[in-house]
Amino acid sequence: MKLILLGPPGGGKGTQAKFLVYKYSIPQISTGDMLRANVRDQTALGIEAQNFMNEGRLVPDEVILGMMDSRLQKEDCKNGYILDGFPRTIPQAEGLDKLLDKIGHKLNYAIVLDVEQEAIVNRLSSRRSCRGCGRVYNLIFDPPEKENKCGSCDDELYQREDDKTETIKNRLKIYNEQTAPLIEFYSAKNLTQHVDASGDIHQVKANLITALI
Numbered sequence: 001m002k003l004i005l006l007g008p009p010g011g012g013k014g015t016q017a018k019f020l021v022y023k024y025s026i027p028q029i030s031t032g033d034m035l036r037a038n039v040r041d042q043t044a045l046g047i048e049a050q051n052f053m054n055e056g057r058l059v060p061d062e063v064i065l066g067m068m069d070s071r072l073q074k075e076d077c078k079n080g081y082i083l084d085g086f087p088r089t090i091p092q093a094e095g096l097d098k099l100l101d102k103i104g105h106k107l108n109y110a111i112v113l114d115v116e117q118e119a120i121v122n123r124l125s126s127r128r129s130c131r132g133c134g135r136v137y138n139l140i141f142d143p144p145e146k147e148n149k150c151g152s153c154d155d156e157l158y159q160r161e162d163d164k165t166e167t168i169k170n171r172l173k174i175y176n177e178q179t180a181p182l183i184e185f186y187s188a189k190n191l192t193q194h195v196d197a198s199g200d201i202h203q204v205k206a207n208l209i210t211a212l213i
């Protein structure tokens with residue numbers, strides 16, 4: 001099962017990716033992990049990537065695709081893989097297409113997790129974190145016993161910058177702008193599978209399984 005997983009930030013993508021890893025015995029491949037592994041092992045591409053990063057520049061797509069070339073042909077990819085966070089742009093999607101052609105792989109699906117974005121904003125903006133121990137509460141689903149106080153250490157709760165409504169809305173806007181062209185790209189190849197991801201985790205898993213049959 002060779003998959004691309006697209007879903008909004010805060011939409012449960014990480015949880016569903018873990019489930020797919022387990023269900024299909026496939027690795028989840030994120031560009032961040034792959035980059036770090038190449039830099040750590042000082043591969044030729046890792047050294048090249050490091051040079052770009054040292055100069056404060058983005059690592060070019062060709063370097064990432066080069067790493068992906070060897071990564072996707074490793075033993076643990078024999079049952080397939082989930083690409084997470086790549087591609088993000090059309091040039092990357094086109095580059096990936098060429099690479100997959102070259103190594104004789106074929107994507108099964110680009111899964112699009114559809115989540116009501118208003119629900120993401122409501123859920124994430126209800127989070128409060130403890131200044132002392134970092135414990136995270138949710139005013140709706142998991143409220144503290146004493147208002148604005150941590151039940152573990154009695155320190156004060158606050159709203160992290162990442163959990164503020166404006167920050168969340170901004171991240172969702174960026175996601176929508178980045179993802180819309182990719183959805184079109186994979187729709188044109190009949191690879192998109194939209195999965196309703198607004199229910200609870202078990203319901204979403206069931207929806208995923210149905211979509212992947």
Ligand SMILES: [Zn+2]
Pocket residue numbers: 130131132133134135150151152153154155
């Ligand atoms: Zn605390």
